[in-house]
Amino acid sequence: MKRPAKRPNWLDLLLLILQRKEFGWPLGIPCQARHCGDDPAASRHSGRSLPWRKPGVSRGKRQAPRCSSAVELIAFLFTAGLTWLLAATPAGAFAALVAVPADISLGELRQVEHNPFAFTIKNTARHTVKITNILRPCSCTQIDLPQDFSLSPGGSVDVRGDIDTMGRRGRLDDMAIAISYRIGQEITEYTLILPINLDVLPSIATSATSVDLRDRQVDSLSLKPGTVDEFRIRGIETSDAYIKWKLIDSSLDQDCKAFHIKFWIDESKLPDEAISLEGPHWVQFSTSVASEPVFRVPVMIEDRSSAPTSGEISPGRNH
Numbered sequence: 001m002k003r004p005a006k007r008p009n010w011l012d013l014l015l016l017i018l019q020r021k022e023f024g025w026p027l028g029i030p031c032q033a034r035h036c037g038d039d040p041a042a043s044r045h046s047g048r049s050l051p052w053r054k055p056g057v058s059r060g061k062r063q064a065p066r067c068s069s070a071v072e073l074i075a076f077l078f079t080a081g082l083t084w085l086l087a088a089t090p091a092g093a094f095a096a097l098v099a100v101p102a103d104i105s106l107g108e109l110r111q112v113e114h115n116p117f118a119f120t121i122k123n124t125a126r127h128t129v130k131i132t133n134i135l136r137p138c139s140c141t142q143i144d145l146p147q148d149f150s151l152s153p154g155g156s157v158d159v160r161g162d163i164d165t166m167g168r169r170g171r172l173d174d175m176a177i178a179i180s181y182r183i184g185q186e187i188t189e190y191t192l193i194l195p196i197n198l199d200v201l202p203s204i205a206t207s208a209t210s211v212d213l214r215d216r217q218v219d220s221l222s223l224k225p226g227t228v229d230e231f232r233i234r235g236i237e238t239s240d241a242y243i244k245w246k247l248i249d250s251s252l253d254q255d256c257k258a259f260h261i262k263f264w265i266d267e268s269k270l271p272d273e274a275i276s277l278e279g280p281h282w283v284q285f286s287t288s289v290a291s292e293p294v295f296r297v298p299v300m301i302e303d304r305s306s307a308p309t310s311g312e313i314s315p316g317r318n319h
Contacts, residue, residue, distance in 0.1 A: 097129060097181055097192045098122050106198040110227050111291035115163045123151040127184030137175035137196060140164040166291055169202040202226040203289040206297060211263050211283060214302040221297065223259035230255050232288035239282045242269035243299060
């Protein structure tokens with residue numbers, strides 16, 4: 001039976017490098033290693049030639065080689081540092097799962113239930129990799145890679161997935177698939193992060209990404225067809241009673257290609273000014289579009305809370 005390959009002894013490799021005649025010991029330090037004796041048979045490296053030893057030269061007449069240049073000294077220091085690094089690094093630290101492609105870029109998508117994608121996972125480790133856990137960005141994302149799946153060294157597996165974009169809108173670049181795994185018998189767990197980038201085209205587009213009521217008391221918003229030809233707005237709801245709205249040349253529950261609405265803050269409905277108006281605040285639209293029956297637009301409101309001065313107590317708070 002073939003014996004398994006022995007892991008290189010980096011210290012022995014370093015000593016062999018230092019024995020080269022053209023390299024020499026740095027700073028002229030003579031070699032005191034045991035294998036430099038006169039009897040090659042007694043050497044720990046018996047059977048290996050010693051390039052700097054000339055036949056017939058006795059131990060007393062041997063001249064220790066010297067470092068001939070600064071380049072050789074730098075090479076020695078680099079080799080010693082690399083040797084230390086390799087000795088201190090776990091066997092699986094440089095080996096891991098890789099995904100091809102490195103991220104999932106789906107571009108512009110409509111609001112539909114199924115948007116398929118695919119990628120390949122490769123094992124570049126020297127040992128078998130076992131997948132221990134898979135974290136999806138949301139329940140809308142499905143992949144067919146099971147947990148407790150093992151991948152042999154150099155092996156690969158094709159993975160298929162699907163993402164549901166119903167009810168989503170805009171650019172989504174904060175999604176990712178996290179695949180946790182272990183290498184061989186190591187207890188350390190590694191993670192492969194696979195980002196997902198997509199831009200969901202809305203069925204109903206808006207003239208602004210939010211309603212801004214911070215610097216002015218009134219703001220307006222217009223709706224228009226996105227991926228549909230026409231739509232109906234069946235209802236409007238706000239997060240707070242002091243956010244008021246009024247239709248401008250538009251009507252609810254009628255087919256349209258444009259919808260305009262005005263928003264403002266009703267000062268009489270505001271809570272005590274010492275209470276923070278920190279959100280989230282929003283306005284919600286109910287529509288006739290099956291792919292997006294409900295969607296929300298954020299409302300920006302200035303925080304009108306006042307910090308108490310020295311010796312004062314803010315009303316409405318317990319101290």
